Amino acid sequence: MVVLGAILGYPIYNLIRLSLQQYGLFELLQHHGVPVGLRNFSSILHDQIFWHTLVRTIVFTVVNVGLTMSVGMLIALLLTRVSAWVRILLAAGLVLVWSMPPVVAVQIWQWMTNSQNGIVNYVLTELHVGNYFQHDWYVTPFSQLALVTTLVVWGALPFVTITLYAALSQVPRELTEAAEIDGAVAWRVFRDVTVPVIKPALLILTSLSILWDFGIFTQPFLLIGQGHIIPANYLMGIYLYEEGYVKTEFGRGAAISILMLVIVAAMSVVYVRRMLKIGAET
């Protein structure tokens, strides 16, 4: 138990200690840092890039979580309405997508969206959405992050959908039928009967998605490409990596981590409280 506690606690202890030190390459070789109090924090809070990145990341998180949850909910509802063979087909597809390693998914996305002969440009042009012949998706930060969003939502949908579908199957049939007999329209039945029953699942999935999307690194880092990562398309995970690891300012990096942790904890307060409650009860 002690060993386990040490494995888990040591990094966090170090994180806090590092954030109060100047710890660069020189200190890394010396194996000890120079205490600087809260200077790391104040320098970050005075960094324009930090605030821009934070706003961008919050917008990114809201859009990604919103899309994941609403589309996931729609697909889960669809699963309850289709014939059995379609349900199995769709579930198999979802599990297949779920099992794609993120790094692999990024490579597929790059291949599908490459400007020379990407299939996305071809399909969009053929469907007369517009002329996307040799359209380059990697030019503006907005379209870069839009691509990252489609990749992230695509990868997150299976887990959310399958969990929501399982939750939906717990909704007692008599309840929804009774509401329908009473003349409630489909939307009202969903809002007033279904949602309250699946609320715990909805809350936990939303909080988990916030945790994952806020700190996301692999997908934007690889999809945008290391050479094209600039402050204008930073997300928090990448800002942390660039400031702390690339510039070998580990103290500053640790301070960013702590700020991220506080922000993400505030954003997903429901999940935290719930887990603490479960942890305390049992």
Place this chain on the structure above:
Amino acid sequence: MRSRSAWNTVGVALFVVMAFPVFWMVSTAFKADDQINSITPTWFPLHPTLSHFRAALARPYFWTDVKNSLIVVLATVLIATAVAFLAAVALAKYRFTGRGAFIVLMIGIQMLPGAGLIIPLYVVLARYHQVNALSGVIITYLTFALPFCVYTLRGFILGIPKDLEEAAMVDGSTRFGAFAKILLPLVAPGLVATAVFTFVTSWNEYIFARTLLNDQSKQTITVWLSYFLGTGRQTDWGALMAASTLTSIPVVVFFLLVQKRIAFGLTAGAVRG
């Protein structure tokens, strides 16, 4: 029923859209170069070729890095399940001081954005000369795998009635005997689920492997794959897709094996509330 067939059509269309990227990866991997590079796409590889797979396998460090991945993943899975099992038993069965704090700590680690731990881990591992060593990566993965494994296994153990164990002990079994004969078989599904979870996450992991391992001969397969595009002008999409297919095969196989159990395990906690 008309509405049912309409929903079915939507469902099938959705399946096509969702699964298309995976299909496109596999399909590209088997296509000849002129089909891949043409402006008009070829949807199905009617004359499949294995040349891209051969090209991918012949790339430098492919086998070395697969071997590295296997070493890291297997060591992580074995240590994580063994330690997590003992810790979960301790958490579920015995009261000890600091138990609450321990649970909070586990949840805290799970909450940290993955990127947030690179820095302290890098510094700590550098202190003990574990940077650029597979052992350092294994330790790192354990910090992530353990909380989840402990938490999941604890749920399984709590589900076992205490009477069962006590009955075995009354019948003259030792504590260890009761443990091996009663507890172990009952938590076996939990062990399988956590082992698979650990396997998949460590096999897929990228950021820590990337930052902790600088030597090409020491990298894992995901890092190898991420460097595939490289700096070359002409991208070898066929070989890249073949390599991607190979990288995802172990995960797909494991997912198909335990798909139902994972979905169930994840939902059990979410729905119970």
